[in-house]
Amino acid sequence: MTDIEQFRLQTREWLEANCPTSMRTPMPIDEMVWGGRNLSFVSEDQRLWFERMRDKGWFVPDWPVGYGGGGLDPQRLAVLESEMRRLRCRPPQINLGIWMLGPVLLEFGTEEQKRELLPPMARGEIRWCQGFSEPNAGSDLASLQTSAREDGDAFIINGTKIWTSYGNMSDWMYALVRTGPKEPKHAGISLIVLDMNSAGVNVEPIDLISGKSSFCQVFFDDVRVPKRQLIGELNGGWPLAKALLQHERRAMSKFSEISLPTHFDLLEYLRRYLPDASSPGEIALQQRAVSCLMEEHAFRLTHRRINETMRARQDASGLMAISKLVHSEQERDKFEVLLDVMGQRALGWSGDGFSERELALTNTWLNSFAQTIAGGSSEVQLNVIAKRVLGLPEAK
């Protein structure tokens, strides 16, 4: 038996013994475990699964053991991932730090920063949020204005970040700040990390069309951040931000894979609310719904194709570029159809007149609007496809 087959067998055995059966079911959004100082679990199984994977270093199976990872090579990582898929194991925790900042730190951080920041991240002790967007810097991120002024061994931060997901529940933030006000706009940006408990940080959750949310505006009022918390070079933040956003796209596409099927399965709703379509209008609606399902099917296959393309070491960049756009638009389209299938039952806002699932559906539908904006709007995705994939010329 080769080493790798041996590893597969051991991994399979370990997962079978250590992943509680209730952690092998599709994961509802509200049962995701986020690491951090305010860690909490909805069940004992969830806690066990979290702790066991943590102790193996398998929150980050491919990071070096010295930084709290599992030390697996790419081959073994692939084995672990495929065995977890086989058993349908839920991800034991979700953490932006691990997905986005971690890989950037591994590549660009100093040894001291890695030793300080990576192990708590790898153990799920610190929850991270992303402070990039500002009220006047969204799609055009590089026009950000939050300032970091040098003062002895620290930076003094002033300004505001907006749309910070889970800003009110996070422990640390990685943020883009302007350190070179006189430099050209891309050349005056730095990447820093800061503790959300620092004096002068204020976090205000924003009410969305879906209701209360954990998307926040964060205000900085003379916040002192030690200079050793600068990642990479002074004014060298832009390339790091781009690398980070690439990890974000990869993580998002992986995330959409593990969180599928969503708990609003169009087919199931079709069977329940439109069981025997008979009038021409109902039949047309049913066909529209089936078209939606077919588009989703084609997207799932495309996901598989991305994986196979990468495994074959062929270029998957074009396919990766369409992934976020297609997924977020298909979700939105699906809810539009669900609304038509369910009529007013999908429009309940609150109260006993509606089941919990119906209310959750309204909420998720309204949230689906955010998905075509967050993480690079659909229009920005189309720009990327047009320019980078198709090579169409820049506008003059």
Next chain:
Amino acid sequence: MGLIYNEEQQQLQDSAREFLAARSPVAEQRRLRDEAVPEGFSLGIWKEMLELGWGGIAAPEQYGGLEFGFQGFGPVFEEIGRHLSSAPLLSSVVLSASLLESMGSEQQREKLIPELINGQRRLALALDEDCRFRPERVGLKARKDGDYYVLDGKKTWVVDGFGADGWLTVARLEDESLAIFLVDATVERVQVDHLNLVDSRNHAALTFDEVRLPAEAKLPGKDALLALETVLDRGTACLAAELLGMSESLFERTVDYLKTRVQFGVPIGSFQALQHRAARLYVDLQLARSAVLAAFECLNDPEASATERSSLVSLAKWKAGEMAHRVSNEAVQMHGGIGVTDELDVGLYLKRIRVVQVQLGDSDYHCERYAATLR
């Protein structure tokens, strides 16, 4: 195979592309049309294709095939689409040889399959009777009369039916079940009319006026409808691959035009309104490619169930059809005035795409069929 071509498929694609670019480019399609060649293809090029082994891609070795597996047709039909090439590969090999393989007697298989894959004989499938594809709605009657069968009725849209050596004809027996008859082109009382569609290919209408056939003309296999479904799935997947190839070529031409055509002092491809539309076509092309490859993967898998097969094949034809429709409409629009001229090849693609879109079932048909697999 998976959702990307393996090495052998890649080689097949490369060699098909090289061959077709040299021997059957779009200009050849234009020549066939302008000279009104009634067969709609060139016999010489068809022979060359068969010499390359395309006829034997899926056929068992015992009948002279290569047993490469059905997956080999994916890249070949993609390239056929890309070059807008015409050949009776679908009608005579993918449909007819497959149908004989599942329904013919041992004697018929041993004699006819080798002849079909080496081109000595050419057969066409006579199934459609209506303008909308419904393979189970067969009205052509076959009445038993002593040792003979008598066929009476009409067939239409018989692909490559004109000039064929015979037609595998689907008929309804007196007990209402379906049967398939091998009707030799030499029998009397069959009238063949050429139907000239926008793609200038070979489509025929057949009229059977009390046609007497010997009993052995009826293929002896059981359950003709079931056999037909499998064979039609194969044909449908090939058409989806052809749509993909045509659309990809058309899309590449259009993107090139966006980069080179200058208006208002800039290439028109720098206008965001056009960029976004082009980007959306790219998205559709990718989704369609995934679906088409999944259909071929499934057809190649002996373990796949009939439900899986019809679900994936219908998904492929539906998605490829919807995508090709959009790509062809946009290709014309983005070329401006020159886009509606006969001089440009874009129109030839548009017209062929429309025909392939409806052949063996349009989007509505395949959406309905996919829906049936969800029950």
